[in-house]
Amino acid sequence: MSATDAPGAVSTAPSKEPNPGRAGRERRPRSLKRVMVYVLLSAGLLIMSAPFLWMAVSSFKTTSELTASPPVWIPTEWTLDNFRDLLDKLDLPLYFMNSVIVAVLVTVSNLVFCSMLGYALAKLNFAGRNKIFSLVLGALMVPGNLMLLPLFVLMSKLQLIDSYAGLVLPFAAGAFGVFLMRQFMQSIPDELLEAARMDGAGEWYIFWRIVMPLVKPALATLSIFTFLGSWNNFVWPLIATNDPDKYTLPVALATFATDPNKSGGSNGMLMAGSFLIVLPVLVVFIALQRHFTQGIATAGMK
Numbered sequence: 001m002s003a004t005d006a007p008g009a010v011s012t013a014p015s016k017e018p019n020p021g022r023a024g025r026e027r028r029p030r031s032l033k034r035v036m037v038y039v040l041l042s043a044g045l046l047i048m049s050a051p052f053l054w055m056a057v058s059s060f061k062t063t064s065e066l067t068a069s070p071p072v073w074i075p076t077e078w079t080l081d082n083f084r085d086l087l088d089k090l091d092l093p094l095y096f097m098n099s100v101i102v103a104v105l106v107t108v109s110n111l112v113f114c115s116m117l118g119y120a121l122a123k124l125n126f127a128g129r130n131k132i133f134s135l136v137l138g139a140l141m142v143p144g145n146l147m148l149l150p151l152f153v154l155m156s157k158l159q160l161i162d163s164y165a166g167l168v169l170p171f172a173a174g175a176f177g178v179f180l181m182r183q184f185m186q187s188i189p190d191e192l193l194e195a196a197r198m199d200g201a202g203e204w205y206i207f208w209r210i211v212m213p214l215v216k217p218a219l220a221t222l223s224i225f226t227f228l229g230s231w232n233n234f235v236w237p238l239i240a241t242n243d244p245d246k247y248t249l250p251v252a253l254a255t256f257a258t259d260p261n262k263s264g265g266s267n268g269m270l271m272a273g274s275f276l277i278v279l280p281v282l283v284v285f286i287a288l289q290r291h292f293t294q295g296i297a298t299a300g301m302k
Contacts, residue, residue, distance in 0.1 A: 052278065059083070059272040066267050082268035083276075089269070092276070094245065095252040099231060100280075102167045102248060106230040107223055109172035114222065115215070117173070118181025119207055123193060133182070139175035145235070152239055162243045171230060177222050184218035185211060220288040227284050231277075249277050 057075065058066060059082055065072040086092060120126070121133050151170045152161075160166035188211060196206050212219075234250040241247055247255070253273045 055271050055278075056275050059268065059275045061268060061271075063268060066271075082272040086269045086272050086276075090252065090256050090273070092249075092273075095247055095249045096276075098246060099248040099250075101164060102237075103227050103230040103280075105164070105168045106171050107226045109168065110174055110177045110222060110226045111219055113173040114177030114181050115212065115219070116207070117178045118183075118185050119211055121178070121182045122185040123188070123190070123211075124203075136175050136178050136182075140179065148235065148239060151236070155240060162241055162246050164246075166240045167237055167246075167248075170236065171233075174226070177226065180222055181215065181218055184215050188214055224285055224288055228281055231281055249273075253277065 057073070060078045060080070061072065061075040062077060062079055062081070065075050065077075117136075121129060121136075147170075155161055155166045155170070158166075160169065192210065193206055196210055201210075232250060233248070234254065237248045237251045238254075241251065244252075244255075253270070256273070257270050
């Protein structure tokens with residue numbers, strides 16, 4: 001009888017516990033891949049943000065540092081002279097307020113009208129619903145520059161040139177916003193709306209009290225895109241305004257840059273003006289970032 005067959009003998013079969021060395025070797029390639037991904041993403045972020053960082057830093061440089069060769073990346077002496085000169089030579093508060101009024105009105109209009117039409121196309125049954133949605137999809141394929149001439153003729157006949165209405169009404173509702181809200185509202189269960197109707201709720205109550213709170217991520221996404229597009233819009237305000245008092249910030253800064261009697265070829269003031277134009281967009285994105293990322297994540301699960 002062998003020792004292993006003896007009563008009470010301890011078995012010497014190999015253990016099935018995981019090998020720590022092998023687990024470490026498996027984790028090492030994964031960690032290396034993760035590091036490489038972070039390195040590539042960081043490099044891409046640096047490349048994309050480099051123009052903005054250069055603009056922001058250059059707005060605080062002196063004239064000698066702006067024209068230095070080789071270029072000075074980090075200013076040795078931070079100064080606010082560019083911002084002071086810009087405020088002295090340009091009526092910045094007026095143009096800033098014009099941009100705020102136009103961007104806010106366009107954004108609010110899109111949130112209201114695009115949500116209404118999106119709700120109707122997603123949850124209401126009426127004749128011609130599919131045809132209207134096809135028109136919305138067709139409008140997405142039309143280049144925006146193609147509509148500038150018809151819009152200008154229309155605003156001229158309505159005598160809305162050089163007015164806030166002429167800057168807001170052509171963009172009060174966009175096809176992209178209607179499509180976005182319609183697609184998002186389709187994810188709301190029909191049973192929830194039917195239960196509200198059985199309890200006696202009207203369509204307006206259902207829309208404002210039930211549907212709108214459920215689509216906050218989509219509203220945040222639409223707010224960011226609409227505000228960004230309206231704030232940075234240059235071509236249409238340039239066409240639709242002849243009165244300098246109705247200029248928005250991009251138009252005012254462009255005319256200021258092309259007027260040698262005002263700008264004097266100062267790149268520092270132009271950098272400072274561009275930096276001030278970008279700041280409100282960053283504030284809006286930071287304020288709505290949580291809802292924006294939630295909307296993107298939710299849309300990816302549909």
